[in-house]
Amino acid sequence: MSLLRTVATLRAAALGRAERLTTVRHQQLADPPFVFIPLALAGEACAPLAAMAGTDAGHPVLLTVEQPRDRTRRFRFAEQLADLLLPYVDECRGDSETYEAGRPKESRERFTRAPQILVPNQGGIAFTRLLGRSTRLRRTDGPYAVAPSVPTLGKWLTWAADQADFPGSSTLLSMTRMLGDHWATGQSSTEDAHLAALLAWIDPPPGMTGAQAARLAEDPARHPPAGPATDPLFDRTLSELVTAYGTAAGDRARAATGRAIEAELRTQLAPTWDLMWRGIELLRALPPGGHVEERWALDRALFTGYASHLDESGLPQPRRDHAAGAARRLARLEDAVARYESQRAFDDPLVMAEYELSGEAFTGTVTAREPDRVIESGGGGGRGGKAGLFRPLVTLRTEQRPPIGEGETVLSPDRPGQKAEILTIRDLGGSDSSDSDGGAGNGFEADIQLSGGFGGKRKPPAPPGSIPEIGEQLCYTTLGQYVASAQLPDDADTPWTHGGPPQPYEPTHEDAEETWE
Amino acid sequence: MLPQQPEDRLARLRGPASPEPYTARKITALTANPACARRAVLDAAGVDKALLATRIGFEPRFGQSPFALTRGQAFETLVAWGGYAELVSLLRTELAVPVTEAAVADLTEVAGNSAPAVRARETQRLLERIAAGDEDRLILGHPMLTLDVAGRTAFLEPDALTHRIGGRFYAVEIRSFPAIDGQADPARTAEAVKQAAVHVIALRQAFHRAGLPPEAVADEFLLICPKDFSNRPYGRLLDLRQELDAVEFQLGRLRRAADLTETLPADASFDLAEDSAGSPVRDAGELDASVGALEAAYSPSCLSFCEMSRYCRQEAETAGEPARLGSGVRNDLPGIGSTRTALGLIDGTVEPEPEQAEIAELLRTAARLRDLRGGGAA
Ligand code: SF4
Numbered sequence: 001m002s003l004l005r006t007v008a009t010l011r012a013a014a015l016g017r018a019e020r021l022t023t024v025r026h027q028q029l030a031d032p033p034f035v036f037i038p039l040a041l042a043g044e045a046c047a048p049l050a051a052m053a054g055t056d057a058g059h060p061v062l063l064t065v066e067q068p069r070d071r072t073r074r075f076r077f078a079e080q081l082a083d084l085l086l087p088y089v090d091e092c093r094g095d096s097e098t099y100e101a102g103r104p105k106e107s108r109e110r111f112t113r114a115p116q117i118l119v120p121n122q123g124g125i126a127f128t129r130l131l132g133r134s135t136r137l138r139r140t141d142g143p144y145a146v147a148p149s150v151p152t153l154g155k156w157l158t159w160a161a162d163q164a165d166f167p168g169s170s171t172l173l174s175m176t177r178m179l180g181d182h183w184a185t186g187q188s189s190t191e192d193a194h195l196a197a198l199l200a201w202i203d204p205p206p207g208m209t210g211a212q213a214a215r216l217a218e219d220p221a222r223h224p225p226a227g228p229a230t231d232p233l234f235d236r237t238l239s240e241l242v243t244a245y246g247t248a249a250g251d252r253a254r255a256a257t258g259r260a261i262e263a264e265l266r267t268q269l270a271p272t273w274d275l276m277w278r279g280i281e282l283l284r285a286l287p288p289g290g291h292v293e294e295r296w297a298l299d300r301a302l303f304t305g306y307a308s309h310l311d312e313s314g315l316p317q318p319r320r321d322h323a324a325g326a327a328r329r330l331a332r333l334e335d336a337v338a339r340y341e342s343q344r345a346f347d348d349p350l351v352m353a354e355y356e357l358s359g360e361a362f363t364g365t366v367t368a369r370e371p372d373r374v375i376e377s378g379g380g381g382g383r384g385g386k387a388g389l390f391r392p393l394v395t396l397r398t399e400q401r402p403p404i405g406e407g408e409t410v411l412s413p414d415r416p417g418q419k420a421e422i423l424t425i426r427d428l429g430g431s432d433s434s435d436s437d438g439g440a441g442n443g444f445e446a447d448i449q450l451s452g453g454f455g456g457k458r459k460p461p462a463p464p465g466s467i468p469e470i471g472e473q474l475c476y477t478t479l480g481q482y483v484a485s486a487q488l489p490d491d492a493d494t495p496w497t498h499g500g501p502p503q504p505y506e507p508t509h510e511d512a513e514e515t516w517e
Numbered sequence: 518m519l520p521q522q523p524e525d526r527l528a529r530l531r532g533p534a535s536p537e538p539y540t541a542r543k544i545t546a547l548t549a550n551p552a553c554a555r556r557a558v559l560d561a562a563g564v565d566k567a568l569l570a571t572r573i574g575f576e577p578r579f580g581q582s583p584f585a586l587t588r589g590q591a592f593e594t595l596v597a598w599g600g601y602a603e604l605v606s607l608l609r610t611e612l613a614v615p616v617t618e619a620a621v622a623d624l625t626e627v628a629g630n631s632a633p634a635v636r637a638r639e640t641q642r643l644l645e646r647i648a649a650g651d652e653d654r655l656i657l658g659h660p661m662l663t664l665d666v667a668g669r670t671a672f673l674e675p676d677a678l679t680h681r682i683g684g685r686f687y688a689v690e691i692r693s694f695p696a697i698d699g700q701a702d703p704a705r706t707a708e709a710v711k712q713a714a715v716h717v718i719a720l721r722q723a724f725h726r727a728g729l730p731p732e733a734v735a736d737e738f739l740l741i742c743p744k745d746f747s748n749r750p751y752g753r754l755l756d757l758r759q760e761l762d763a764v765e766f767q768l769g770r771l772r773r774a775a776d777l778t779e780t781l782p783a784d785a786s787f788d789l790a791e792d793s794a795g796s797p798v799r800d801a802g803e804l805d806a807s808v809g810a811l812e813a814a815y816s817p818s819c820l821s822f823c824e825m826s827r828y829c830r831q832e833a834e835t836a837g838e839p840a841r842l843g844s845g846v847r848n849d850l851p852g853i854g855s856t857r858t859a860l861g862l863i864d865g866t867v868e869p870e871p872e873q874a875e876i877a878e879l880l881r882t883a884a885r886l887r888d889l890r891g892g893g894a895a
Contacts, residue, residue: 003883006849007863008892009842010856015894023891043585045695045746068584133697134746188817188843220578232580239583319698353886357879 002354005184013186016209018201022182023350025286028170028296030116032056034088035276037120037269038127040228041068042235046130048077049230049238052269053084057277064265066245066258075146078135082149089115089156093307099297114171114296114303117160118280120195120226120272121176125164127228128172132157136316151316158317159306165333168295168340171303175279176226182286186211195275196223203282224268226275231268238264289347295340342480346413352475359403361477364396364446371467372460373449389451390459392467393423396446396474401425410448410476415466418453420476422446448476526778527562527667530807532788532798536563539664539671545711546822547767548760552814554777556823559811561667561774564787566824572789572797573805575828589693593676596691596741596750597623601656604677604689604741607752611739612682619680623658633672636661644727647681654680662719667771675716676741685735686724687754688716695743696751706740706755713738714760718768736761781810816840816847851876 008019032055041047050064063080065073092113101108119125136154138146163171180192185201191214192198200213208216217223220231230238241261248254345352345361355361374388396402402425404410410420430441454462468474528536543560550556559566567577596603601621608614625631627639640660646652657678664671677689690713694705717738721731737754744751778785785807788799808828815829815838823829833841837855840847852872853859861867862877863884869877 003849003879004887004892006846007880007883007887009846010859010863012894013842013856014860017894019894020892041584042582043588043693045697045743130697186842188841189845190817190820190843218578230582232582232585235582235584349890350887350892353883353890353892356886357883 003357004350004354008184009186012184012201013211016186016211017204018183018185018210020182021184021350022286022289022344022348024289024348025283026181026289026292026344026347027173027178027283028116028288028292028299029280029284030114030170033116033118033280034085035060035118035273035280036085036124036128037226037272037276038124038131038228039230039265039268040127042230042232044068046127046134048074048131050265050269051077051081052266052273053081055088057273060270060273062262062266062269064262066261067242075135075138075150078131078150078153079147081131082147082153085115085117085153085156086149089307092303096304099301101301108301110297110301110304111307112300114300115156115160116170117172118276119172119174120276121174121193123228124226125161125172125174128157129161129164132159132161133319137319152310155310155314155316162317163299163302166336166340168336168343169299169302170292170296171299175276178283179279182283185214187214191218194218195226195272195279199275199279203278223271226272227269234264234268289344291343291347295343345477346416346480349413349475352413352477355477355479356475360479361475362398362400362402362404363473363475364398364402366394366468366470366472366474367397367445368395369393369467369470371462374459390454390457390462392450392454392460392462394448394450394468394474396448396476398444398446401427401444402446402476404476404478408478409481410478411480412474412476414474415453415468416480418466419451421449421451422476423449527558527775530558530778530781530785530787531562531564532786532790534565534788534790536669537565538563539666539669539673541673541712541715542708544666544671544715544764544767544771545708547771548711548763549822550814550816550819551763551767551770553812553819554780555808555811555813555825555829557771557774558777559787559825561669561771561777562787563669565789568789569787569804569808570824570828573801573808573828575825575831577824577827579824585693592693592743592748592750593691595748596676597658601658601677603750604656607739607741607750608679608682611752611754612679612687614682619654619656620652621656621658624661625659633661637663637672641723641727644723644729648724648728656680660720662716662723664715664719664722664768666768667774671719673716673719675713675720678720679739681733684733686720686733687735688713688720688738689741690716690738691741691750693743695745696753697745699751701740701742709740710738710755710757711760711764713740713755714757714764717757717761718764777811780812781807785810814840817843 005021008021012019034055035053037052039049039051041049047068048063048065049068050062052060052062054061061084063077063084065077067073092115093111095112096109097112098107098109100106117128119128132154134154135146135150136158138144138151138154140146140148140151160172163169164173176193176195176198179198179202180189183202185192185198187197187201194217196217197214200217201210204210204213220233224234225231238261241257241264245254245257245261248257345355352361356363370393373391373393375391377389402422404422406422406425408422410422412418412420424447426445428442428445450467454466457463537560539560547553547557547560556566559569567579570577601619605614605619608619622643624636624640624643627635630636636659640657640662643652643655643657643660647655659674659676660678662673662675664673675688676691679687679689690709692705692709694702717734717736720734724731724734736757738757739752740755741750741752743749784803786799786803787807789804790798792798808825809832813825813829813832815826815833817830819826819829830841837857839850839853839856839859842856850859852870853862853876858867859880862869862873863880865881
C-alpha cells in the first residue's frame with residue numbers, strides 16, 4: 001500500500017469520514033450504464049436466483065427464478081436477462097466515427113458508444129464470467145436447444161468479463177472497486193468489499209459519522225448483502241417458500257407463492273439498486289481525468305471489433321485460452337497495468353504525489369528560462385556546419401534534492417509531448433550537512449533542457465505557452481515515456497479482445513449438452 | 518499424552534457446560550491466525566465462542582444457508598452412492614488403480630450405532646485388519662478418527678480413506694464447490710487442503726497404533742468436487758506437505774494452550790451457565806474482562822472465520838491498533854503501535870522515538886504532499 005493511502009486511511013479513521021484519493025475520476029461512466037445486481041443460489045456453481053437490472057434508476061427490472069434448481073427456469077432467466085442486455089448492446093451500435101490506427105496507419109470505424117455493465121462488487125464480476133461460461137456454448141438446435149439469445153448473451157458476458165481484467169477498461173466494473181479507487185475509508189479493504197458500508201463512509205446519512213453508519217450498514221437485517229451471496233438467514237425464509245412453491249396445490253396457490261418469493265427477493269435487491277445509483281452519482285460528480293476519453297475510445301474500438309466478430313463467424317470463446325493466447329494476454333495485461341498507472345498519475349496530481357514520494361517525480365517552480373537556446377548539433381566534436389538544435393532551457397527551484405539524476409529523460413504532465421532532460425542539479429547551500437535530503441537549506445536548482453513540443457518549430461521563437469513561464473509550478477517524472485505517443489496502435493490492432501486474435505472455437509455436442517443442475 | 522494439571526484450569530474456566538467438540542475446521546482456523554492466544558485458549562477450554570460473543574454483546578453473524586447444506590449433502594450422497602462407485606472410478610483415472618472392484622466399509626454407523634467412540638473403535642479395528650494383511654482392497658467410508666488436542670479427544674471424520682494404492686493410502690475429501698474447466702475456488706480449496714492435513718495427521722496416528730507405518734498415509738489427498746455446472750464428480754490429487762507442517766505447529770501450540778492462560782487473573786471465567794432462574798451465573802462484565810485478559814491478534818481476516826471477531830475488532834479500534842486497518846497500514850507503520858501515535862507524528866504533536874524518526878519523516882512528507890496536491894475529506 002502506498003504511504004499516501006495509509007495517511008488518508010488514518011485521517012479517515014480519525015475523522016470518521018472517507019478521504020479522497022484522487023482529484024479526478026479515472027473511469028468512464030457510460031450514459032446510461034447497465035446496472036446488474038445478480039443473486040446466486042448458495043452452494044451452487046452458478047445458479048441464478050434473481051437479479052435486478054436496467055439502465056434507469058427509476059425503473060429497475062426484477063428477474064427471479066422461483067425454482068432455482070430447475071434447469072429450464074435457469075435458461076428462462078438467461079433469456080430474460082438477454083432481453084434486457086442485448087437491446088442495450090444493440091443501441092450502442094448506432095453512430096460510428098472514423099479514426100486512424102495501426103502500422104501502417106489506416107482508417108478504421110468505431111462506434112461512438114459502447115456498453116458498460118456495472119455490478120456491485122468483485123463477486124458480481126465473477127458471477128458474470130460464470131454466467132457467460134455456462135451459456136455461451138449452448139446450441140440453439142437439437143435436443144438441448146435454448147433460445148438464440150442465450151448463447152449470444154453468454155458471449156457478450158464472457159467478452160465483458162475478459163475486459164474486466166484490464167485496469168484501463170470501463171466495460172465491466174464493480175462499484176466497490178471503483179469507489180475504493182477514489183476514496184479511502186477508515187476501515188480495512190476487507191470491510192470495504194461491503195458496498196453499503198463503503199458508501200456509508202463516503203456519503204453518511206445526516207447526523208451520523210461514516211464510521212457509525214458503516215457499522216449499521218453491516219447488519220444484514222438493515223442492509224441485505226449486495227450479492228451474489230445471499231444472507232443465510234434470508235435463505236431460510238426463501239427455502240421455505242421455494243418448498244411451498246414446489247408443493248403448492250393448484251395454480252392459484254402456486255402463483256401466490258411465486259409472488260411472495262418475488263416480493264422477498266425484491267427486498268434483498270432494491271436497497272443495493274439504490275446504492276448503485278448513489279455511487280454512480282458520486283462518481284459522476286468528479287471531473288473525468290485527461291486520459292479517460294482515450295481509454296474509452298479503446299473500449300469502443302474493442303466493442304466494435306467484437307460486434308463485427310459476432311456478425312461474421314460468431315464463434316464463442318473457447319473453454320480455455322490456448323497457451324499462446326494466454327501468454328500474449330498476460331504480456332498485454334502487464335503492459336496495460338503500467339500504462340494505466342502512469343496515465344492516472346499524469347491525469348491527477350494526487351496520484352502523482354505517490355511517485356513524488358517514491359522518487360520517480362518531483363515538483364518545482366520555474367525561476368529562469370532560456371527560450372531561444374540553440375546548441376550545436378552532432379556529438380563527437382564534429383562541426384555539423386548546419387543550424388544548431390533548438391533546445392530551450394528552464395531552471396526549476398525545488399525544496400528537496402530532485403530524486404532523479406542528471407542526464408535522465410523526464411516528462412511533465414502539463415506538457416506530455418515535450419521531452420526534457422535534466423542537465424545539472426545544484427545545491428543552493430545552507431543545509432547543515434552533506435545530507436542528501438538537505439531539508440532546511442536554500443533548496444536546489446535543476447536545469448532542464450527541452451526538446452520538441454514547440455508546435456513543430458525547429459528554431460526560435462517557440463509558440464507562446466509551449467515553454468514554461470517563470471513562476472510556473474511544474475512536475476517532472478520518469479513515468480509515462482511511452483504514453484506521450486499515445487495512440488496505442490497495438491491494442492487497436494487487436495481484433496476483438498485484449499487477448500489477441502480470436503481463436504476459432506466450435507462448441508462440441510458435449511458443450512451444448514453440458515448439464516446445468 | 519496424559520491429562521495434566523493445567524487442563525483442569527481450562528475445564529474450570531469453561532464451567533460446568535460440556536466442552537464444545539474439536540472439529541477439523543476449528544483446528545485449521547487456528548492456523549489462520551497463529552499469533553492469537555485468545556482463540557487458542559477458548560478452543561482448548563471447549564468454550565462455546567458464539568454464545569460467549571453473544572453474551573458480551575457481539576453476536577456473530579455467521580450462518581449456513583439451507584441451500585448450501587442440501588447441495589453439499591446431495592453431492593456427497595452421489596459420490597458415495599452404489600458402494601462409492603464414483604470414487605472408485607475416479608481412483609482409476611486419477612491414481613491409475615487397476616480395474617478391480619474395491620470393497621467399501623461404510624463407517625457412518627456401526628450396527629446402527631453412530632456414537633463417535635464406537636465408530637472410532639471400529640475404524641481402528643479395520644485398520645488393524647488391514648495391517649494384518651487382510652482386507653487389502655478395503656476403502657473406508659467416513660472413518661472416525663481421534664486426535665489428542667490439548668488434552669482432549671477430538672473426533673475427526675475424513676470423507677474416506679482409500680485402500681492401499683502403490684503402497685500408499687490416500688485421504689479423500691468431498692466438497693460441493695465446483696471445479697470449472699478444471700479450476701476451483703482458491704480460498705475454498707485452501708480450506709479443504711488444511712482440513713485434509715488435520716485428517717492425515719490423525720490418520721497417521723491411527724496407523725501407528727494399528728501397527729502400520731504412518732508414512733503409508735500419503736502426503737497428497739484426493740479432492741472431489743462437482744465438475745463444471747454439473748453434479749458429476751471431478752477429482753484431483755493435491756499436495757499437503759506445507760499444510761501438514763503448519764497444522765503440526767498449531768497442535769503443538771495447543772498442547773501449551775494451558776500456559777497461555779497464565780495472563781488470566783485468578784477469578785477469570787468463561788462460564789456461560791445459567792442458574793435455576795435462567796440468569797447467567799457470570800454477568801457480561803465479568804465475561805468481557807476475562808476475554809479481554811487473553812492476548813488477541815486481530816486482523817480484518819478474522820471477520821471471515823472467527824466468532825469473536827466483532828468483539829476483537831471493537832477492542833482493536835479502541836486501542837488504535839494499526840493492524841485493524843489491514844496489513845498494508847500495519848506494514849507502513851513499523852515500530853508504531855497505535856494509529857493515534859501515527860497521527861500525532863504526522864501533525865507534530867507527538868515527538869518520535871529515535872527509532873521512529875525515519876518513518877515519522879516519511880509520514881510527514883506524505884501528509885504534506887497529500888495536502889499540497891488536493892487530498893482531503895470526501
Ligand atoms: S477474532 Fe479475535 S479471537 Fe478470533 S482469531 Fe481474531 S484475534 Fe483471535
